[in-house]
Amino acid sequence: MTNPLLADWTGPFALPPFAALKDEDFGPAFDAALAQARANIAAIAANPEAPSFANTIEAMERAEALLDRVSGVFYNLAGADSTPAREALMRDLAPKMAAFASEVTMNGPLYARIATLWDTRESLGLSPEQARVLELYHQMFVRSGAGLKGAAATRMAEIKERLAVLSTAFSQNLLADERDWFRPLAEADLEGLPEFVVAAARAAGEERGQPGPVLTLNRSLIVPFLQFSPRRELREIAYEAWVARGANGGASDNRANAAEILALREERAKLLGYANFAAYKLETEMAKSPDQVRALLMRVWAPAKAKAEADAAKLTQMMHADGINGDLEAWDWRYYSEKRRVAEHDFDEAALKPYLSLDAMIGAAFDTAQRLFGLEFRPLEGPFYHPDVRGWEVTRKGRHIAVFFGDYFARGSKRSGAWCSAMRSQSRLAGEVAPIVVNVCNFTKGAPALLSYDDARTLFHEFGHALHQMLSNVTYQFISGTSVARDFVELPSQLYEHWLEVPEVLERHARHYETGAPMPAALREKLLAASTYDQGFATVEYIASALVDLEFHDGPAPQDPMAKQAEILAAIGLPKAIRMRHATPHFAHVFSGDGYSAGYYSYMWSEVMDADAFAAFEETGDAFNPEVAQKLEEFILSAGGSRPADELYTAFRGKMPGVEALLRGRGLLEEA
Template sequence: MTNPLLQDWDTPFDLAPFDAVEDAHFAPAFKTALEQARAEITAIADTPEPPSFANTIEALEASGKALDKVLAVFFSVAGADSNPARQALQREFGPELARFSSDMTSNAALFARIETLWEARDSLDLTPEQQRLLMLTHRRFRRAGAALTGAQEARMREIMARLAELGTAFTQNLLADEAGWHMALSEADLEGLPEFVVSAARAAGEELGQPGPVITLSRSLIVPFLQFSPRRDLREKAFRAWEARGAGGGETDNRAIAAETLALRQERAALLGYKSFADFKLETEMARTPAAVRDLLMAVWTPARARAEADARILTEMMHADGINEDLAPWDWRYYAEKRRRAEFDLDEAELKPYLQLDRMIEAAFACANRLFGLEFRRIDVPLYHPDCRAWEVTREGRHVAVFIGDYFARASKRSGAWCSSMRGQARTPQVQGPVVINVCNFAKGSPALLSYDDARTLFHEFGHALHHLLSNVTYESLSGTSVARDFVELPSQLYEHWLEVPEVLAEFATHAETGEAMPQAMLDKVLKAATFDMGFQTVEYVASALVDLAFHDGAAPADPMAKQAEVLEAIGMPAAIRMRHATPQFAHVFSGDGYSSGYYSYMWSEVMDADAFAAFEEAGDAFDPATAQRLEEHILSTGGSVEADALYTAFRGRLPGVEALLRGRGLAA
């Protein structure tokens, strides 16, 4: 059969022909493209010509393009629109890709060529970006075990293949548990719920083929249910199901997977000569050491826990006033915090939500990008992988820049959370290549779709990642966009969240779904005043997760991760009514792959910078100050990984920041 994944794409903007791609195309395309990539690597390693930057480093950069094209399509649909066939292919492809990577990095002839160039780097007359690419290529091979031989090399191959299997299994188990549970609600059970929650529950029931409304484990549905349902018994039932994901026993239990993953990571680090996996992982990050990470997290933990404990006392009194003379439980916190917010700020999420229409918030994100960077967005009609997806051409001064795809709604086939990915990265060699960028979210459907304030922040956050891709302007694709240190990658995304809180943005785009009227000034004032409400809770649940992640990887791997989790939480004095944002069996950031392993702290490390970076606009007296926006693009958003992260930030701001701006921004400063 003709396989569209192996053809040149005669499509608008060279987008994948999703309307022609079938699941049966993936395996043969993967096999063919993988063989081609292997042949390309062999040709580079075995060329009789002396090593040069062009025939080795640039040749590596240009290799595997057919495989990249196949995988970009496959992983886009596998993460956002999974099915049993695609899950089986993920289990098959993961170890194969790990073997391919191991074969490449353990190719002695290839590494010898790279080593020769590295030793001669000062005499090669390279541009700064070429020097950076050479350094990163050499470092990547060394850290992958290219210098290992014999039994150590063989063991590293086994470890990497097994880790790929475990990461896929963890993700699929979590998806199965999330898709496999729902709680049907009677009409009586809907009492006290605002209309937007009722509407979302009915839409979820329709999607699952249920006769009435249901609560699922989608965060955009279960969180508002926990906020608004006066039924403590139903809140407890829903919360316990949420907490039990990946830990229910049976085939989808992730606890053994977590233990094996941690043990293999520690063994991997030891093979490479590192004391711990955290030491290995943090070597290339801005933080550099586990001690630096722990210092930051504890500097924030102490005031956050104090705030959370004070809040817990107030919420407990409110619960007792309702006649429930028990300790405040995790399924109580959001409900009483919402009641307190209504009382203290006269701010009701049910009244706020109609002003936060999904389509208007998308317009707001685009409008801010236009004012800051001159980007324009034009809706285009192209085949995509799911009917919920939509696409825009991005231009600047009439010139094509990129294609942006948004996939915003929750569904059973989509893994939880929100993320940004690139189906094609920006590059200028071997030809100019515009990026194709996707934002994936899990918002509840509605007519129209309404967002919580947290949802709106998530939309701006992911679009901040997208801007990092859209504005990239480097020569080599492997350095483009978000190809930066993990604790720097969240800076553009978290920084962009600040524009949601710019009063003129909300005044223009926060319009009522029924009346079309702008958000009243009094409500806008209350929204901004309440921005740091419940920040003790939010900070505690996040920092606890980051500290557990660090403890898992800093030292010997724990035989029982759940016992280690409990030990860490007891040591830091975790408030009883708050749970980790991501408990171990659901910690996909850490166990679906090693992207955020030893790195979940990076959101907070980046927040130190984003608070300080937005202060640059405030100091200029204008959230859209052109000169500051130009510096932001020039030194951070356009440079990808072509320069060290701390040098980029210093070039933008003139110095590195301290933690003070973060504490002020979260309302935790003394």
């Protein structure tokens, strides 16, 4: 029988034939796709004709089409719905895919063709988009080691293969720790928990095959447990299990993996002539250098730490008033912070959730996109890759734009966190190719699913990434959608979060899941008034992680990353009751691939821009101003990587912003 991954996909919108896919299809499909890609690359490199943009760059754009198709399906499924077979194949594929990438970027004749085009670029009559694509291809080959010879070239290939193996192991170890840990909860352990937390614990118990409620390491369950449980000893057990992911000893321990990854990254950078990995990585980002990153983080660190320390003093007083002596601990912060929020803002998270059902927030995200960009969303019938997944066709004025999948609920087969990916990216080189975009979250399942405000922000954040993919309007896949500088990629997502705070969005969509009544104006005003509450804590835990990431890569690789982590945190004076948002053994952003390595700062770099970008709407007095929305689409959302990020932002806003808007948005400006 024909492998469904290799056959033409003739269904609606050329979607993958999910119902026909079997785990055993993927290995043979990758073998065939890799063989085809190798043959295509070899033909380009051996072409006797003089290099041209068409027979070299455009040919390369087409060369891996089948591999892109198979990879787009497999890696989405492997992250969102893993199985033992998929995990085994990921381990097998990691060195194979890395070896293939090295074969391409270190292919001497192929690089010679690209170098010839680069050297003669002024005479080629290229369009601006083509010139940019050529620039990025040349840059990719140079930075991948195309110019290395002999032993250096061989070692570079070995490093890439080993890094791929280690990154895959890091991710799978983390998933194993998250999947395997749970704690049964007796009825007495449910004391003080709102009904939505109890319901989530019971649902988690059902999923784990347990007779009663359980606590898991799913963020949407463990965070509200830490917020509301008065049982301090249980909070400590839960918190320590949460932060110990990847550091529990045994086969799933990630500490040795992290150390080896850091050492190999440093070696890779030095083979290419860079002082360290941070210098190599940041060269192509907006920040350009580690010093620029450090300057931004430390500019925000001082006021954030001062705010957090002032807050810690108040929370300690509250804890002592409860008869608990000693220091405020990390497992105490969320509990007493929630009590303080109720006391100071008369604002209770539990009272908010009935107005933030998942369906209502999906509707809010869609309606905002319709008002800003004219997009419309029509539900699609499955089956998709999992029964929980929902699908929509995205259109504008009757024209098909994209297919959007939402995979919102936590499950044991899904890695933690939230992300956006594309099973297929937009391009026009081989005709109009519309994207298939996926948002994956880890919300607690319910009937209905009720979100925290933080969950709702996550939904809007990931949908901002999805818009970057769906509205892409370029010819070449290489620069499509989110193929931009890492410290620019978070701009659309963080910008989109701002619309969740627009009063008319809440008024229209934040409605009680049972009665349909709108969120009371008083509750909405309390929510918005408390929007900067506890930002000292949130900013400190984030910057601590970003600085550890930066220092790990800006200098000699530490032989003992945990000791280096402790040294960095001591040097900046991390408050005792706050820990890093992501400690090294579970810092997937940094160690599950190179994406955010030396780049976790990029959320804050982008936040400087997103605060300023939303101000462009606020200055008109209309959060849905059509002229500003049109400029946002033209210069940011549709442009992909067609121009350098600073050029795109300046074209949208007129100039690059300063850090003041970020500080103001986090409620930190007065301490600056």
